Amino acid sequence: MHDRLYLGIDLGTSATKAVLVEPDGRVVARGSASHPDTRTLGVGRVDPGPWRRSVVEACAALGPARARAVAVGLAMHAPVALFLDGDGVPLGPGVGWDHPELPAHCAGADGLRTRAEAELVGNRAFPATTMAMAWPVGLRERPDLADHCVTFGFVGTWLGQFLTGRPALDPTQASYVGLMASTDGSQRWLADLAARFGVPRTLLPEIRSSLSVLGELTEPAGRLLGLPPGIPVAVGAADTAAAAYLLDLDEDGRALYTVGTTHVITTGRRAPDPMPAAISRAHVVPGRWLSHGATNGGDALALGARLLGYGSGGDAVRQMIAAAGAARPDEVEDAPVFIPHVTAERGPLWLDRPRSAVVGLLPSTGTAAAAWGMAEGVVFASRLVLEMGAADLPAPDPAAGPVLLTGNFGVDGALSQLVADLLGRPVELVVESHLPAVGAAAIAVAATQGARLPAPPVTRITPRPEWAATVARRWQRFAHQWSLTVGRPFPVAVGRDAVAAP
Numbered sequence: 121m122h123d124r125l126y127l128g129i130d131l132g133t134s135a136t137k138a139v140l141v142e143p144d145g146r147v148v149a150r151g152s153a154s155h156p157d158t159r160t161l162g163v164g165r166v167d168p169g170p171w172r173r174s175v176v177e178a179c180a181a182l183g184p185a186r187a188r189a190v191a192v193g194l195a196m197h198a199p200v201a202l203f204l205d206g207d208g209v210p211l212g213p214g215v216g217w218d219h220p221e222l223p224a225h226c227a228g229a230d231g232l233r234t235r236a237e238a239e240l241v242g243n244r245a246f247p248a249t250t251m252a253m254a255w256p257v258g259l260r261e262r263p264d265l266a267d268h269c270v271t272f273g274f275v276g277t278w279l280g281q282f283l284t285g286r287p288a289l290d291p292t293q294a295s296y297v298g299l300m301a302s303t304d305g306s307q308r309w310l311a312d313l314a315a316r317f318g319v320p321r322t323l324l325p326e327i328r329s330s331l332s333v334l335g336e337l338t339e340p341a342g343r344l345l346g347l348p349p350g351i352p353v354a355v356g357a358a359d360t361a362a363a364a365y366l367l368d369l370d371e372d373g374r375a376l377y378t379v380g381t382t383h384v385i386t387t388g389r390r391a392p393d394p395m396p397a398a399i400s401r402a403h404v405v406p407g408r409w410l411s412h413g414a415t416n417g418g419d420a421l422a423l424g425a426r427l428l429g430y431g432s433g434g435d436a437v438r439q440m441i442a443a444a445g446a447a448r449p450d451e452v453e454d455a456p457v458f459i460p461h462v463t464a465e466r467g468p469l470w471l472d473r474p475r476s477a478v479v480g481l482l483p484s485t486g487t488a489a490a491a492w493g494m495a496e497g498v499v500f501a502s503r504l505v506l507e508m509g510a511a512d513l514p515a516p517d518p519a520a521g522p523v524l525l526t527g528n529f530g531v532d533g534a535l536s537q538l539v540a541d542l543l544g545r546p547v548e549l550v551v552e553s554h555l556p557a558v559g560a561a562a563i564a565v566a567a568t569q570g571a572r573l574p575a576p577p578v579t580r581i582t583p584r585p586e587w588a589a590t591v592a593r594r595w596q597r598f599a600h601q602w603s604l605t606v607g608r609p610f611p612v613a614v615g616r617d618a619v620a621a622p
Contacts, residue, residue: 128561151181164219193564194356208281250298284335362559379527383417424494445534458497
């Protein structure tokens with residue numbers, strides 16, 4: 121084993137993952153620890169208390185080799201707004217993008233922006249991209265918040281301060297505050313806009329490059345994590361952005377499909393879109409941007425597994441996917457149609473409340489057909505997002521190229537084949553279960569050595585020809601039912617014509 125190892129920590133929505141990586145990119149240790157109890161306070165209220173325990177346990181799972189770490193890189197889920205005291209301790213629950221009070225605040229936010237400010241921010245004024253509106257939500261829940269809050273930040277702010285004692289925010293997370301100038305590449309806070317939003321500018325943390333060193337690991341943090349105190353800690357990036365950096369995602373016809381609690385389609389850009397339909401953010405690499413389209417696919421799969429009797433345990437979704445993978449084309453012609461928007465959706469769909477339906481699930485429906493219908497609905501929703509994004513990007517068209525697939529179920533052969541069949545294009549399965557954590561380690565290498573880790577290997581999976589006609593017919597049925605359920609014309613063409621809502 122190499123004597124110089126780079127530690128990547130990925131603080132995710134429901135678990136922390138950690139890796140130790142050699143300079144040549146070989147992962148020598150992986151660790152993880154769950155924290156599902158962060159989501160028990162109600163919709164849009166996040167308990168940050170379990171994060172510390174989760175980070176400690178994930179690092180401990182790496183074993184004694186972590187004592188050879190020479191630098192640390194960070195990745196984290198976003199957006200969750202936090203109110204921190206001077207020591208970086210949260211003053212209460214965080215505010216998630218799905219907090220029920222945010223839409224009302226964001227509805228008035230757009231009128232507070234000048235056109236020039238809106239174009240600089242580069243996102244629509246919706247909760248997921250205007251998290252500055254979490255400040256009035258926090259004030260309502262705690263009227264004395266302004267007297268105690270020192271930093272109004274995100275998950276990365278808390279994690280970086282926990283490790284180094286220094287608060288900051290990287291551009292990939294700051295893109296979602298709704299107050300950062302992104303499209304001109306300056307990555308600065310818009311102070312006048314913050315004042316109009318009612319957010320004290322002094323509480324916003326310094327925006328630091330993802331590829332810069334935030335500070336040194338403190339002695340208390342080193343002892344707690346079993347790491348050498350004083351090693352550099354890189355600022356890091358949001359989880360999907362860290363993965364995109366590792367894969368060198370660019371405006372090259374590739375798209376990244378991340379399967380997790382949220383299913384995200386990510387493409388790279390060399391020039392920003394000042395008013396995108398999807399969600400835009402800065403890339404880890406300066407002068408580049410990322411476009412994200414998201415659906416709540418993980419929650420939808422979990423609901424489908426529960427409805428079909430697989431339960432709610434950790435293996436329920438995997439069992440359902442295995443049953444779907446065993447289906448034959450003739451078995452699924454009349455499978456249920458699942459419209460999987462079981463919660464509000466972010467861009468590019470921008471659904472303000474759940475729009476979900478299961479149509480055609482009958483007592484006579486076979487096990488494989490029922491499972492297929494649930495999995496199909498979730499992947500078709502991601503296909504919709506992918507094709508909507510393709511219409512908004514310059515050539516080469518990412519909808520025509522291979523899709524990089526990764527995530528919680530990325531090692532499952534059945535799901536990978538289903539994705540290839542249902543998207544109708546090749547899938548390159550990224551063979552790394554802890555991809556954002558490896559991306560975080562890659563950021564640590566770049567921040568301290570100016571070098572890049574090689575991307576992990578991929579396995580190419582092609583659509584099965586015998587499924588093409590069935591999938592085409594099922595896609596048309598999905599489009600029709602989507603219009604009925606959502607109450608809008610289907611956003612992309614299906615066959616020769618776009619399907620319109622009746």
